[in-house]
Amino acid sequence: MIRKISTKSLEVGMFVSDVGRTWLNHPWKSKSRLLTSKSEIDELIQFGIEEVYIDTDKAVKQPKPVAQPKQGVKKPEAEKPTPAKGPTAAAVAVAVPKAVAPSVAMETEFPIAAKAYARALDTSKALVAACRMNKRIEVSEVQENVDELVESVTRNRDALTALIKLRHFDDYTYTHSLNVSVLSISAGKTLGLTNDELRILGLGTMFHDLGKIRIPDNILNKPGKLTDDEFAVMRNHAAMSAEILTEQNLNVSRQVIEVARSHHERIDGSGYPDQLQGEQIPPLATICGLSDVYDALTSDRVYHKGMLPHDALKFIYTLRGTHFQPDWVDRFVQSVGIYPPGSVVELNTGHRAVVMEIAHRSLLTPLIKVVSDPNGQLYNRPKLVDLSKSAESQGWSIDKAVPPSEAGFEPSDYFSFTENN
Ligand SMILES: [Fe+2]
Numbered sequence: 298m299i300r301k302i303s304t305k306s307l308e309v310g311m312f313v314s315d316v317g318r319t320w321l322n323h324p325w326k327s328k329s330r331l332l333t334s335k336s337e338i339d340e341l342i343q344f345g346i347e348e349v350y351i352d353t354d355k356a357v358k359q360p361k362p363v364a365q366p367k368q369g370v371k372k373p374e375a376e377k378p379t380p381a382k383g384p385t386a387a388a389v390a391v392a393v394p395k396a397v398a399p400s401v402a403m404e405t406e407f408p409i410a411a412k413a414y415a416r417a418l419d420t421s422k423a424l425v426a427a428c429r430m431n432k433r434i435e436v437s438e439v440q441e442n443v444d445e446l447v448e449s450v451t452r453n454r455d456a457l458t459a460l461i462k463l464r465h466f467d468d469y470t471y472t473h474s475l476n477v478s479v480l481s482i483s484a485g486k487t488l489g490l491t492n493d494e495l496r497i498l499g500l501g502t503m504f505h506d507l508g509k510i511r512i513p514d515n516i517l518n519k520p521g522k523l524t525d526d527e528f529a530v531m532r533n534h535a536a537m538s539a540e541i542l543t544e545q546n547l548n549v550s551r552q553v554i555e556v557a558r559s560h561h562e563r564i565d566g567s568g569y570p571d572q573l574q575g576e577q578i579p580p581l582a583t584i585c586g587l588s589d590v591y592d593a594l595t596s597d598r599v600y601h602k603g604m605l606p607h608d609a610l611k612f613i614y615t616l617r618g619t620h621f622q623p624d625w626v627d628r629f630v631q632s633v634g635i636y637p638p639g640s641v642v643e644l645n646t647g648h649r650a651v652v653m654e655i656a657h658r659s660l661l662t663p664l665i666k667v668v669s670d671p672n673g674q675l676y677n678r679p680k681l682v683d684l685s686k687s688a689e690s691q692g693w694s695i696d697k698a699v700p701p702s703e704a705g706f707e708p709s710d711y712f713s714f715t716e717n718n
């Protein structure tokens with residue numbers, strides 16, 4: 298039987314059949330689960346969820362009679378879960394991330410991450426130039442840069458992702474592969490990959506679109522929609538990326554080449570170049586594929602403005618179960634964050650703030666810097682507020698994301714960590 302009860306009355310052993318919120322507004326990867334620990338209940342309470350629906354038939358513990366659940370409450374229209382056609386979570390060993398605080402604070406890691414990103418960007422440019430001239434790729438140089446990215450993400454998962462959110466002036470041709478690498482390493486960390494796996498993933502993602510140098514410019518940079526014939530040419534780039542790596546007989550692992558070849562494969566077989574399905578798709582290529590779609594949607598291009606992260610993730614969510622394995626989409630969202638560091642948000646009071654760090658298990662309550670009042674007046678001393686702590690948040694909550702161009706200030710100014718900030 299479905300019953301509605303207060304989250305404060307929940308106990309380990311009860312089965313929550315519906316948290317009563319859309320996917321963006323609750324901390325779990327799905328709306329239902331058997332409660333196996335007190336921390337799962339605390340997560341709901343911290344998220345501000347006051348009531349949930351439980352299924353007493355699936356519980357190993359029943360609510361106490363004093364809980365007085367309302368009878369005959371109609372269960373809300375739940376989002377129908379899309380059936381997974383791909384590998385199961387167990388099959389791909391997707392780990393549940395631990396709520397681990399960064400070992401290095403944002404203000405310490407951000408400048409280090411900025412230098413690592415700048416070095417990797419130079420390497421990314423040199424890599425494309427070398428391939429255009431049919432020169433040999435210096436793998437050790439790229440790996441060195443990737444290792445720096447992995448180390449930065451290990452110290453603080455948000456510094457590099459904040460950086461890619463704040464940099465919006467570089468050429469997509471060079472930043473895209475690097476950004477996909479950063480996003481993939483960060484997501485891989487959330488998924489519980491080892492450092493060796495992250496190094497392979499980082500290298501493969503840096504190379505993933507190299508094949509585009511063999512696609513004619515008029516197709517590669519066409520502002521409008523590609524024709525079927527043009528798209529057929531464009532689709533060759535993934536196989537060409539792998540070809541470039543094998544032609545040069547580079548000292549890279551098979552998995553690096555797989556990431557390049559298979560990053561456009563989708564679990565329903567609609568991808569390319571090999572129309573792989575479900576578990577046939579290498580896991581690292583799946584992570585690259587998710588980061589690739591996200592970066593393409595959120596990047597500003599000459600002919601269109603990038604989507605807000607929140608909207609891009611909503612779109613990616615529609616690809617659950619068809620293009621991507623649902624668990625992987627959920628973990629990717631958890632890694633990127635609905636309001637990633639560097640985002641501008643408007644609070645329920647009209648104040649505007651910059652997101653500084655995200656709580657990966659409570660995506661709607663990040664650490665923010667309140668920058669302007671409801672009239673748009675900038676504060677001399679912006680206030681740092683942790684929305685996950687009720688004593689600090691004082692009723693503040695995020696109302697919506699604001700495009701950086703409409704913020705009324707430059708978000709990157711608040712990441713310079715000078716005395717004034
Ligand atoms: Fe691609």
Ligand SMILES: [Fe+2]
Binds near residue numbers: 473506589
């Ligand atoms: Fe790409």
